[in-house]
Amino acid sequence: MTRGLKPSTIIPGSSPVTGIPKTPSYLNKEAKAEWRRVAPILAIERKVLTDADLATLETYCVHYGALRMAEREIAANGLISAGKRNPAYGILKESSLLLVRCAGELGLTPSARSRASMNEYADDDEGFV
Template structure:
């Protein structure tokens, strides 16, 4: 009998040399992504689960959540359906971005321990019940 581990994520645990202060977000991040950085980084730093090598993962997560916000705003502005060059109504193209970015954000959130399920696999404590990062 084989043991399948496909889809299982590494458990976020405190690292030997954690980041101890919230770093500034990358300069080229969108304002939406910077907002998410400001929301998640203090909690991740407090948990002591990030090293310098992990910052790119947090950046990718924040970029994806920023893209979600941008896509939603565009859909709100333009409506769910837009006319193509022939005048036919088609579903807004931002729905594709929304779908892809949501999937990417979900994957990065699980890797970083930002979901209830990923925290439970990591043996999170009861005091995480009011965690502002629950997605």
């Protein structure tokens, strides 16, 4: 059983985002900074962001902010305190996993970008033997 559509069978989205989307006000400082860094890359430079992708971008940024907060907590108080693991480690671990998942969906990882470029190359070669 396969999970989801293969990248080559996904139809490009409608409702493209043509400008830099407004940063959600409720994001923490680091999450807002990440939104401001990544949104222009996706919307303006690569032209791949659609209205349907904004929730994934938001989730990516939320977890980026949570990851940074957890890193600060661990740096300030240590990974282990009173013989117990700092609860921030669980936040760090979960946010890292979800961040990478969202980054892959948005094409922000090297492997996601290479899959996309391989699909474009395969599409360009159609009709050639």
